[in-house]
Amino acid sequence: MLWLVYAVLAAVFAGATTIAAKIGVKDVDSHLATAVRTAVVLVFAWIMVFVVGSAGGIFYILPGTWFFIVISGLATGAAWLFRFRALKLGDVNKIMPIDKSSTILTMILAFVFLGEPVGWFTAMGMGLMAFGTFLMLKPVKKAKVAPNPADESRPPEDAPPEDISNLTDVNSQDETRLRENVPQTEVDPGVRLRENVSQSKFSPGVHGAFYALLAAVFASLVAIFGKIGVADIDATLWTAIRTAIVLPLACAMTLSDVKTERKTGGANADGKPGNSDAAEFSGSADAGQSGNGNADGEPGSATGGKFRGVMQMLKAVSCKSWIFLTLSGIATGASWIFFYRALQLGDASRVVPIDKLSIVVTMAFAAIFLREKFSPRSIFGLAVLTVGTLVTLL
Secondary structure, three states: OHHHHHHHHHHHHHHHHHHHHHHHOOOOOHHHHHHHHHHHHHHHHHHHHHHHOOHHHHHHOOHHHHHHHHHHHHHHHHHHHHHHHHHHHOOHHHHHHHHOOHHHHHHHHHHHHOOOOOOHHHHHHHHHHHHHHHHHOOOOOOOOOOOOHHHHOOOOOOOOOOOOOOOOOOOHHHHHHHHHOOOOOOOOHHHHHHHHHHOOOOOHHHHHHHHHHHHHHHHHHHHHHHHHHHHHOOHHHHHHHHHHHHHHHHHHHHHHHHHHHHHHOOEOOOOOEOOHHHHHHHOOOOOOOOOOOOOOOOOOOHHHHHHHHHHHHHHHOOHHHHHHHHHHHHHHHHHHHHHHHHHHHOOHHHHHHHHOOHHHHHHHHHHHHOOOOOOHHHHHHHHHHHHHHHHOOO
């Protein structure tokens, strides 16, 4: 039962990871936050490798194990990127139940690909976990838009314009008044964009739920790949190598964000040329052009502009965010090491549910540190999810 101890420790550190990440990512680009945390995990993991003396095992890794390390690292990077994006858009108490639903998918995949048995208690527990997750998800209600008093004086959009061509005995003031009632045919693109965003039926919480679902899918794949590949390698070494694969992916996504900023940095919402800050961010002398020159007007490279953009993003990160992203990285590294050690000793269909009980720790920390409120339905759903997880161990 030593695997159970490791799985519980992994759950505790995973719960701390989520809260620290939520606080740290508040005012930080989600891809940049992923890259920073991954760098911290990488340093922590390799320190642990040398502490336990498993570095020499890298020369004895089989080609098949290397394959699963690589695809596990890619799946981990995708899961992290989607999870950070989801946490940035939604509340922890709505995002994490979806993210932790990867437990059900993992158990199904373990049955299909690993041949692990699924008994009556396991099936019952899966059903309870699914029902508990459903209860914890608050139904999305369509937002009500308050009427604008200024719109009451305007004619309907489909009303024909008032004919003023036959009016000859009106003064300029009356003519101006009548022309103001004519519907405008051209609308400022910036205004139209803002109206479309404000009237969108998809709230940030809905988008966050979508990203959380993608994170859950990739997290389940990580567990399966890890179970297959971790059998012949030390857990700390596995974590360190896999993190080294995740970091370039996170950095590439961060650079893609800078590229997007450089493309859009030439003009603001009003269609006017960008300011000097945009030029500095994009690495060009003129904000209306991207990567064509440096501050001295000399030709510059697009790559240099991207890295200058990353430096600008790093400088904008507050001290508080740095602290919590670092803590999140350390907790993540510890959680991974305990999780993969548990996978070495126990079945994935039993280890993963215990690890996913980190949602209890996460919800408790969210109430204490983030002051998030929970409805009776959410609390009951959490209880059902927890009971379902424990049932799978019978």
